[in-house]
Amino acid sequence: MAGFCRDDTVCDALAARGALSLGQSRDAALVSRASATLRETIFHRRLKAFFRDCDVIVARNLEQLAIARAIVGKRPLVYECLDIHRSLVGQGWGSRLVRAVEGALLPRCDLLITSSPAFLRNHFDHRPLKAKALLVENKLLPEGGAAPSPVERPAPAPPYTVGWFGMLRCKRTLAFLQQLVRRGEGRIEVLIAGKPSPAELPEFEGEVEATPGMTYVGPYSYSDLPELYGRCDFAWSIDWFEEGLNSKWLLPNRLYEAIAFGAIPIALGEVEAGHWLERHDAGLIVADGEMAAQRLLDVDPAEVATMRESIARIDRGEVICGAVECGELVHSIASLSVQ
Numbered sequence: 012m013a014g015f016c017r018d019d020t021v022c023d024a025l026a027a028r029g030a031l032s033l034g035q036s037r038d039a040a041l042v043s044r045a046s047a048t049l050r051e052t053i054f055h056r057r058l059k060a061f062f063r064d065c066d067v068i069v070a071r072n073l074e075q076l077a078i079a080r081a082i083v084g085k086r087p088l089v090y091e092c093l094d095i096h097r098s099l100v101g102q103g104w105g106s107r108l109v110r111a112v113e114g115a116l117l118p119r120c121d122l123l124i125t126s127s128p129a130f131l132r133n134h135f136d137h138r139p140l141k142a143k144a145l146l147v148e149n150k151l152l153p154e155g156g157a158a159p160s161p162v163e164r165p166a167p168a169p170p171y172t173v174g175w176f177g178m179l180r181c182k183r184t185l186a187f188l189q190q191l192v193r194r195g196e197g198r199i200e201v202l203i204a205g206k207p208s209p210a211e212l213p214e215f216e217g218e219v220e221a222t223p224g225m226t227y228v229g230p231y232s233y234s235d236l237p238e239l240y241g242r243c244d245f246a247w248s249i250d251w252f253e254e255g256l257n258s259k260w261l262l263p264n265r266l267y268e269a270i271a272f273g274a275i276p277i278a279l280g281e282v283e284a285g286h287w288l289e290r291h292d293a294g295l296i297v298a299d300g301e302m303a304a305q306r307l308l309d310v311d312p313a314e315v316a317t318m319r320e321s322i323a324r325i326d327r328g329e330v331i332c333g334a335v336e337c338g339e340l341v342h343s344i345a346s347l348s349v350q
Contacts, residue, residue, distance in 0.1 A: 043281035044074060052081040067344055069124075073099075073109070078115050087121040087347035090142075093149070095134050104289065114139050121347050124340075129260035129283040145343055150332040151271050154233060158331050162241035167315035170224075171307065172200045174243035176231070177265050179207040183251040184216060185218065187300050192224040203227040204239050211252070216229050240272035244268045244315060245295065247282050248276040249303065259312055262287060267330040275318045277312055291329065293321040 059082045069089040070079035076090050095133060098109045123144040125131060125293040131144055151159055161270035175188060188201045201224065207215035231239060240246065246269030250258040259282045266284050269276045276294040278284040295318060297303040 052078050055081050055226060058082050065348055069344070073113055073116070076120075080116055080119055083119075084220050088119055089122045089124060089344060089347070090117070090120045091124040092135075093126045093131065093258060093261075094255050095130055099134070100256050110225065110334040117141075121344065127260055127283055129262075133260055145340070147340060148262055148267070150267050150330055150336075151236075151295060152332050152337075158327065158333075159237065159271050161271070162237055163274060164241060167244060167312040167319070169198045169312075170195070170200045171198070171244040171310065171315065172202055172242055173245045173247055173277070174269075174309065175201060175203045175205075175247040176239060176268070177205045177263065179203065179205045179215065180211045181252040182211060182252055183300075184247065184249065185212060185215070187304070188247070189218070189222045189225065191307065192222055194304065195224070197224070199224065199226045199307055202239070202242055204229065204231045204235070206230050236268055237272055240274045243269075243274045245307065246274040246276045248278045248294075249300070259283065270322050270325055270330045270337075271327075273319065273322060275315070275322055277307075291321075293325055294318070307323055 015169055018181075022345075040168070055078065058078065062082060066087070066091060067087045068079045068083045069091055070076040071091040071093070073092070073096070076088075079088055083122055096109075097247070099113060099149060100106065117140045120140065120142045122142050123135060124147050125144060126147060126149050128146060134142060173188065173191070175184065179185075188203075191199055192201055201222075203219060203226065216227060219225050224289050228239075246265055248263060248266050248269065250261070250263065262283055266276050266278070266287065270293070276284070276288060278285075278288055278294060278296055280289065280296045281300055285294075295303070295306060297306060316347050334345055
C-alpha cells in the first residue's frame with residue numbers, strides 16, 4: 012500500500028500495514044499534486060521495488076493510476092474510482108488535458124471498480140474503457156466479524172439533531188445548516204464530525220462556534236459511528252460541492268452509515284442518492300434546500316417515527332457488505348492474475 016498523505020505522517024492504521032508514504036498533498040492543490048504525480052511516474056525505483064512481489068496493482072484515483080501504470084509491467088492493473096473530479100468534466104484546457112491523460116491510461120486497465128452506477132452512465136460509458144466495470148457500493152464492513160446494528164434511541168421529539176459527517180468541503184451546506192439552526196429557534200440542532208477542508212472552509216471552526224445549536228466534535232474513526240449517528244435523528248446527505256457533477260452522481264458513505272445506524276438520510280430527489288432512497292421507499296427526499304428546511308422545521312414526532320420505520324425495513328445487506336460480497340470482490344481481482 013502506498014500513496015500521498017494529507018497529514019504530516021502516515022496514520023497508525025496505515026503504518027501498521029506497512030504503507031509507503033509518497034509525500035504530503037494538500038486539498039485543492041491540483042498543480043502541486045500533478046507535479047508530485049509526475050515525479051513518481053519518472054523516479055519510481057523505490058515504488059517498483061516496494062511492489063515487486065505483488066500479483067495485481069490496484070490504483071485508487073487517477074493520479075495513482077498514472078503512477079501504477081509506470082510500475083505495473085505485465086501484471087493486471089485495477090482502477091478504483093470513487094469520485095469523478097470536476098477537472099475531468101470541464102471545458103477548459105486543463106480539463107481537456109486531464110481527460111487526455113485519463114484516456115491514455117484507461118485502455119491499459121484490466122478492471123474498473125466504482126461505487127455508483129451514475130459514474131458509469133455519465134462518465135465511463137463515454138470513455139475508452141475496455142475493461143469490465145465492477146460496482147462496489149460504499150457499504151459498511153463488519154468490524155471484527157460483527158455487523159453493525161441500529162442504535163437504540165428514544166421516541167422522537169424536538170429538538171431534532173441533523174448530523175453532517177465526513178469530508179467537509181461544502182460551503183453551501185455549512186451556510187444552509189447555520190441558517191437552519193437560526194430559523195429553528197431551538198427546534199433544530201446540528202452535529203458535525205469529520206475533517207474540514209482548509210482550502211474550502213478556512214474559518215470553519217470559528218463559524219461553527221459562533222452558531223448556537225451547532226456543534227463540531229472533530230475527526231472520527233469507524234468505531235465512533237454508532238455513537239455519532241446515535242445522537243442524530245437525520246443525516247445530511249446533500250452535497251452541493253460539485254453541484255450537477257460528482258455531487259449528483261455519487262452514493263456517499265454517509266447514506267449507508269446513516270441507515271445502518273438508524274438515522275434518516277436527507278437527499279435531493281434528482282441525484283443518485285435520492286434515486287437510491289426512492290427505490291427503497293425511505294429517507295427524507297426533497298427538491299431543494301428550502302424544501303429541506305421547511306420539512307425539518309415542520310416535522311412532527313409521528314412523521315419522524317414513520318421515517319424511522321421505513322429505514323428499519325431496508326434489508327441490512329443493502330448497506331452492510333457481507334462475507335459473500337467480500338469474497339466475490341477478492342475473486343474478481345485474484346482471477347485477473349491467472350488469465
